[in-house]
Amino acid sequence: MNNHRAAWRHALIITVIFSACLAALFMTRSVPYENSQPYRSEGHHFMGGDTLDFKERLTISEPSAVISMLERLGDKERHTAVGASLVEASRWRIKIKVEDIQASSEEQLFDVSRHSELLFSRQYFRLGSILNLAVIPTHGDALCYYILELDRLRCMND
Amino acid sequence: MSYYFRLKNSALVEFDPDRYTLLINTLQNPPEEITLARADARILELLLLEPGAICSREAIMAFAWDDRVVSAGSLNQSIFMLRNILGDSKDHDLLITVPRRGYRFNSDQLVSPASNIEQPAGQSIVEPPSITRVHLAPAIEKQRLGIAIRLGYLAVSVFALFTLWQLYTGYELPHDLQVAEIKQGALSITAVGKSKQEVDALKADVLSSGIVTDHLRGEVFISRTGSRTNLSCVQKTGDAYNLEFSFREERLISMFEKCLGS
Numbered sequence: 001m002n003n004h005r006a007a008w009r010h011a012l013i014i015t016v017i018f019s020a021c022l023a024a025l026f027m028t029r030s031v032p033y034e035n036s037q038p039y040r041s042e043g044h045h046f047m048g049g050d051t052l053d054f055k056e057r058l059t060i061s062e063p064s065a066v067i068s069m070l071e072r073l074g075d076k077e078r079h080t081a082v083g084a085s086l087v088e089a090s091r092w093r094i095k096i097k098v099e100d101i102q103a104s105s106e107e108q109l110f111d112v113s114r115h116s117e118l119l120f121s122r123q124y125f126r127l128g129s130i131l132n133l134a135v136i137p138t139h140g141d142a143l144c145y146y147i148l149e150l151d152r153l154r155c156m157n158d
Numbered sequence: 159m160s161y162y163f164r165l166k167n168s169a170l171v172e173f174d175p176d177r178y179t180l181l182i183n184t185l186q187n188p189p190e191e192i193t194l195a196r197a198d199a200r201i202l203e204l205l206l207l208e209p210g211a212i213c214s215r216e217a218i219m220a221f222a223w224d225d226r227v228v229s230a231g232s233l234n235q236s237i238f239m240l241r242n243i244l245g246d247s248k249d250h251d252l253l254i255t256v257p258r259r260g261y262r263f264n265s266d267q268l269v270s271p272a273s274n275i276e277q278p279a280g281q282s283i284v285e286p287p288s289i290t291r292v293h294l295a296p297a298i299e300k301q302r303l304g305i306a307i308r309l310g311y312l313a314v315s316v317f318a319l320f321t322l323w324q325l326y327t328g329y330e331l332p333h334d335l336q337v338a339e340i341k342q343g344a345l346s347i348t349a350v351g352k353s354k355q356e357v358d359a360l361k362a363d364v365l366s367s368g369i370v371t372d373h374l375r376g377e378v379f380i381s382r383t384g385s386r387t388n389l390s391c392v393q394k395t396g397d398a399y400n401l402e403f404s405f406r407e408e409r410l411i412s413m414f415e416k417c418l419g420s
Contacts, residue, residue, distance in 0.1 A: 006224040006225065007307060010225060010307045010310070010311070011307070011310070014307075014310040014311060014314045017314045017317075017318060018314050018317060021314070021317050021318050021320075021321040024321050024324075024325055025321050025324055028324050028325055028328030028329070029324075029328070040398075041398045041399070041400055042399065042400070043390075043399055043400030043401050043402070044400075044401055044402070044416075045401075045402040045403070046401070046402065046403040046404070046408055054400075056400075090328070091328050091329070092328075092330075092331055092332050093332055132334075134332050134334065134335040136335070136337060136348065136350060136379060137331070137337075138377060138392060139346065139377055139392075140377070140392055140396055141396065142377075142392040142396065142398050144379055144390060144392070144398075146335055146350055146381060148334060148335070148352065151352075151381065151383040151388075152388065153350055153379055153380075153381040153388040153389075153390045153400070154390055154398075154400055155377075155379060155390035155391060155392055155398035155399070155400060156398050157392070157396055157397055157398040
C-alpha cells in the first residue's frame with residue numbers, strides 16, 4: 001500500500017516536470033510574428049532638403065514571406081514587391097531567401113550621387129540573397145527587427 | 159499478513175509488516191513487542207517476502223526508502239539494528255550477508271503460523287510455499303515499479319536538461335546584434351548595432367545630445383550606419399513609425415518628436 005502510494009507520488013512528480021518542460025518548450029519555440037498577419041509601417045527618409053516617404057508591409061505566411069514597399073518623392077512614386085521563402089524562424093531570428101523581385105520602375109527616385117548611402121541600403125534585394133532579420137525585444141506587440149545585411153532597422157505593427 | 163520465524167534462542171517471533179512490530183514469544187518471559195523503525199521493518203518485510211532468495215542492496219534500498227536517495231551506510235545501519243534486535247549480531251545466521259550480492263533471510267528459521275510457543279526448538283517448519291507465493295508477485299511488482307520510476311526520473315531529467323538548454327538558447331539574443339537600453343521616464347530608448355562598441359558610442363551620443371524627453375512616451379530604437387541614423391518608434395498608441403536621417407543635419411530631439419508623434 002505504502003509502495004503504491006509512493007509510486008503514485010513519483011508518477012505525479014514526473015508528470016508535473018514533464019508538463020512544465022513541454023510548456024516551456026512550446027513557449028521557446030514560439031516565433032515573434034503571427035502567421036499570415038500583415039505588419040505595416042511607414043516613415044520618412046530625410047535627405048537634405050528632400051523627404052522620401054515610404055510605406056512597408058511584411059507578411060509572413062509560412063513557408064513564404066512578402067515585403068512590399070511604396071516610396072514617394074515629390075510626384076514620383078515607385079513600388080516594389082519582394083517574394084521570399086522562409087529559411088528559419090525562431091524567437092529572435094527570421095531568415096528569408098529572396099526568390100522574386102518586382103519593381104514598378106528600375107529608376108531611383110532620388111539623386112544617387114548625392115545620397116549614395118541610401119542607394120546602397122535600398123538596392124540590396126537581390127534574387128537568391130539571404131536576409132537575416134534579427135528581432136529586437138519590445139515592450140508591446142510591435143515587431144521590431146534589424147536586417148543585418150542592410151543595416152536597416154524597422155518597427156512594424158499589425 | 160504476519161510472518162513467523164524462530165530466533166536462535168528458540169523464541170517465536172511474529173512480524174507484522176503493516177504495524178512494523180515484532181512480537182517475541184519466549185518460554186521464560188512474557189511476550190515482548192518491539193516497534194521497528196520504518197526502514198528496518200521494510201527491509202525485514204522484503205527479505206521475508208521471498209525467504210532464502212538474495213535481495214540486492216539496491217533493491218532493498220529502493221524498497222525500504224521508497225526510491226529516496228540514501229547512502230549505503232543507512233542500509234548497513236538498519237541491518238545492524240535488525241541483527242541486534244533479533245539476537246543475530248554475532249553469527250549473522252538469520253540475516254545472511256551474501257558477499258557482493260546482498261542479503262537473504264535464512265528460510266530454515268521460518269515457521270508456519272500454526273506453530274506455537276510450546277513447539278520445541280529445532281523442529282521449525284518451513285513456511286508452506288503457498289504463503290511465499292502469495293507475496294512473490296507483489297514483490298516483483300514492487301521491484302519493477304522501482305525500476306520504472308527510476309527510468310521515468312532519468313527520462314524526465316534528460317528532457318528537463320534539453321528544455322533548459324532550449325530556454326537558454328531561445329532567450330539569449332543573437333550574438334550578431336547588440337542592444338543597450340536607456341530608460342528616460344516613460345520613454346525607452348534602445349541603441350541597436352552589430353557590435354558593442356558601436357552601440358556604446360551611439361548610446362553616449364544620445365546621452366550627450368542633452369535631449370529633454372520628459373514629454374515623450376513610447377519606445378525608440380536607434381541605429382547608425384555611417385552618417386545615416388535610423389530611428390524606429392513604437393508610439394504610445396501602439397503604432398510604429400520609422401525615420402532615416404543624417405545625424406549631422408537633423409536635431410535628434412525633433413526627430414524623436416516626429417517619430418513618436420508628439
